[in-house]
Amino acid sequence: MATDAQQACFEAGIKFGSLYHQFAGTPVSPRSTRSLETAIAESIENQPYCESVTVAIDDDAVAADIDHENGYTELSGHLMEVEMRVAYEGVTVRTRMEMEDGYPLMKLVEVVEPDD
Amino acid sequence: MATDAQQACFEAGIKFGSLYHQFAGTPVSPRSTRSLETAIAESIENQPYCESVTVAIDDDAVAADIDHENGYTELSGHLMEVEMRVAYEGVTVRTRMEMEDGYPLMKLVEVVEPDD
Amino acid sequence: MATDAQQACFEAGIKFGSLYHQFAGTPVSPRSTRSLETAIAESIENQPYCESVTVAIDDDAVAADIDHENGYTELSGHLMEVEMRVAYEGVTVRTRMEMEDGYPLMKLVEVVEPDD
Amino acid sequence: MATDAQQACFEAGIKFGSLYHQFAGTPVSPRSTRSLETAIAESIENQPYCESVTVAIDDDAVAADIDHENGYTELSGHLMEVEMRVAYEGVTVRTRMEMEDGYPLMKLVEVVEPDD
Numbered sequence: 103m104a105t106d107a108q109q110a111c112f113e114a115g116i117k118f119g120s121l122y123h124q125f126a127g128t129p130v131s132p133r134s135t136r137s138l139e140t141a142i143a144e145s146i147e148n149q150p151y152c153e154s155v156t157v158a159i160d161d162d163a164v165a166a167d168i169d170h171e172n173g174y175t176e177l178s179g180h181l182m183e184v185e186m187r188v189a190y191e192g193v194t195v196r197t198r199m200e201m202e203d204g205y206p207l208m209k210l211v212e213v214v215e216p217d218d
Numbered sequence: 219m220a221t222d223a224q225q226a227c228f229e230a231g232i233k234f235g236s237l238y239h240q241f242a243g244t245p246v247s248p249r250s251t252r253s254l255e256t257a258i259a260e261s262i263e264n265q266p267y268c269e270s271v272t273v274a275i276d277d278d279a280v281a282a283d284i285d286h287e288n289g290y291t292e293l294s295g296h297l298m299e300v301e302m303r304v305a306y307e308g309v310t311v312r313t314r315m316e317m318e319d320g321y322p323l324m325k326l327v328e329v330v331e332p333d334d
Numbered sequence: 335m336a337t338d339a340q341q342a343c344f345e346a347g348i349k350f351g352s353l354y355h356q357f358a359g360t361p362v363s364p365r366s367t368r369s370l371e372t373a374i375a376e377s378i379e380n381q382p383y384c385e386s387v388t389v390a391i392d393d394d395a396v397a398a399d400i401d402h403e404n405g406y407t408e409l410s411g412h413l414m415e416v417e418m419r420v421a422y423e424g425v426t427v428r429t430r431m432e433m434e435d436g437y438p439l440m441k442l443v444e445v446v447e448p449d450d
Numbered sequence: 451m452a453t454d455a456q457q458a459c460f461e462a463g464i465k466f467g468s469l470y471h472q473f474a475g476t477p478v479s480p481r482s483t484r485s486l487e488t489a490i491a492e493s494i495e496n497q498p499y500c501e502s503v504t505v506a507i508d509d510d511a512v513a514a515d516i517d518h519e520n521g522y523t524e525l526s527g528h529l530m531e532v533e534m535r536v537a538y539e540g541v542t543v544r545t546r547m548e549m550e551d552g553y554p555l556m557k558l559v560e561v562v563e564p565d566d
Contacts, residue, residue, distance in 0.1 A: 103288045104459065104558045104560075104561050105455075105561075107456055108455055108456055108459040108558065108561055109459070109558055110455040111327075111452065111457070111459040111460040111463065112459040112460065112462055112463040112543075112545070112556075113463060113560045114460055114463060115459065115460040115461060115462060115463020115464040115465075115466070115467065116463040116464070116466050116556055117463075117465040117467060118463070118464050118467060119426055119463065119464040119465060119467025119468035119469075119470075119471065120245070120467035120468075120470065120471045121467075121471075122359075122467075122468065123359055123467065123468045123469075123470075123471040123472040124243060124244055124471040125353075126358070126359040127240060127358040127359045128240055128261050129236070129240075129262065129264040129265055130261065130264065131264045131508075133260065133264070134257070134260035134264055135265070136254070137256045137257040137260045137261075138257045138260070138261060140256075140257065141244065141250070141254045141256065141258075142257075143252040144253045144254070145244050145245050145246065145250055145253075145254060146245065146253055147250070148229050148245040148246065148247045148249070148250055148288075148289065148290035149245055149288070149290065150288045157520075171266075171435075172265070172274035172437065173264065173267045174264035174265065174467060176358065176410070178408070189237030195460075197460070203403075205381065205404065208460075208464055210452045210456065210457055210460045212452075213451075213452050213453075213456055220343065220442045220444075220445050221339075221362075221445075223337075223339055223340055224343040224442065224445055225343070225442055226337055227336065227340040227341070227343040227344040227347065228343040228344065228346055228347040228427075228440075228442045229347060230344055230347060231343065231344040231345060231346060231347020231348040231349075231350070231351065232347040232348070232351040232440055233349065233351060234347070234348050234352050234353065234354075235348040235350060235351025235352035235353075235354075236351035236354065236355045237347060237355075238351075238352065238355075238475075239351065239352045239353075239354075239355040239356040239475055240355040242474070242475040242524065243470075243471055243474040243475045262367055262421070277410060287551075288553065291428075292474065294524070294528070311344075313344070320521075321520065324344075324348055326336045326340065326341055326344045328336075329336050329337075352477070354545065356475060356476055356477075359470070359472060360472055360493050360494040360495065361472075361493050361494065361497055362496065363496045365492065365496070366489070366492035366493055366495070367497055369488045369489040369492045369493075370487070370489045370492070370493060372485045372488075372489065373482070373485040373486045373489030373490075374489075376481065376482035376485045376486070377476050377477050377478065377482055377485075377486060378477065379482070380477040380478065380479045380481070380482055380521065380522035381477055381520070381522065384518045386452075398463045404496075404497070405496065406496035406497065
């Protein structure tokens with residue numbers, strides 16, 4: 103059987119994969135970054151055990167990514183930072199998405215068990 | 219070659235398909251309907267020739283769709299109404315998504331050409 | 335009211351937007367291009383009035399897009415070509431997605447009406 | 451810091467969330483279930499540490515879900531079963547998605563550590 107900490111990490115991973123694959127590809131421009139950040143965070147916070155989600159879309163990166171006359175680009179990992187806190191049976195897991203070598207890496211930042 | 223009105227209808231269809239398949243499946247609860255409506259509208263308004271998008275997610279339908287203890291459901295056609303206006307070379311197209319026999323139907327409501 | 339040709343173009347646009355926003359972001363590598371092409375085509379062919387869909391994912395472009403050690407990338411417009419044929423009330427519409435200035439443009443190629 | 455087993459569970463969760471939110475909403479009919487199963491499995495197997503993915507879409511459930519004249523439905527959790535095996539630094543994690551009270555639950559089935 104899995105421990106509570108392992109289960110908490112599994113739940114944290116589900117939220118991250120959900121967030122990324124639900125919203126990657128969304129049309130985005132500097133005009134629509136704030137509403138998209140809010141919707142992503144509030145949407146994923148609906149999921150079980152998800153305590154808080156923070157999404158920061160980088161306006162400058164979005165602007166730089168717009169290389170055609172239409173004035174928008176598609177949301178992708180290199181345009182945003184995400185932090186998340188999941189709590190399961192007393193275990194708290196903090197995760198973060200950040201770029202590493204041009205690839206959006208989802209990282210387990212901290213696992214805090216009740217005994218800690 | 220396609221006429222401007224045909225091209226305008228094609229563009230309107232693209233926006234509808236984009237909206238539906240980008241956002242269907244998003245976790246939603248009565249707590250997060252407003253932010254999701256705004257993000258969907260502002261996101262799709264980024265697309266070329268898209269003048270305005272209105273999304274109304276039905277809070278009561280969302281609440282009724284929540285049949286498990288987790289307190290959320292997934293966004294689907296029967297939970298929202300969408301209206302859209304696309305303008306291409308002087309032609310204005312209005313579209314609407316509404317339920318018909320339990321299926322979310324995307325409808326061409328009006329095509330207004332410059333001569334009209 | 336819309337003409338049959340306008341309605342056919344609207345339907346064609348819906349399929350294109352659906353295809354793009356359903357599948358953009360899918361993890362893809364040269365090992366999985368064939369199965370993804372087939373699934374995309376067969377999936378969208380389910381939609382009303384959709385006669386045929388052809389998807390060609392460019393293996394070389396996928397390989398070139400893999401710039402990290404994990405060995406895959408995300409499906410995006412610049413990695414594939416799409417052709418589609420929609421038929422509505424005797425009107426046939428052919429569409430194609432191709433790159434133009436680095437942006438995946440969805441084009442109306444031909445609208446053939448019964449009288450033509 | 452996270453243990454290897456916790457990291458393995460986090461990775462397993464990411465794959466599950468990715469799979470679900472990338473492919474939920476895909477148009478599906480009994481004609482296209484096999485190609486969709488294969489594409490989903492091969493797509494997610496591209497992700498890091500993902501050893502194997504098995505997707506079984508229930509043709510009868512798909513057929514029963516088609517309640518409109520168009521002949522297709524949208525892929526959702528109640529139409530498929532998923533099993534997955536993730537390996538990270540010698541730890542093997544097995545997961546399964548199955549229905550519980552009408553809700554597609556993603557479960558951690560087994561975590562096997564090298565010492566076990």
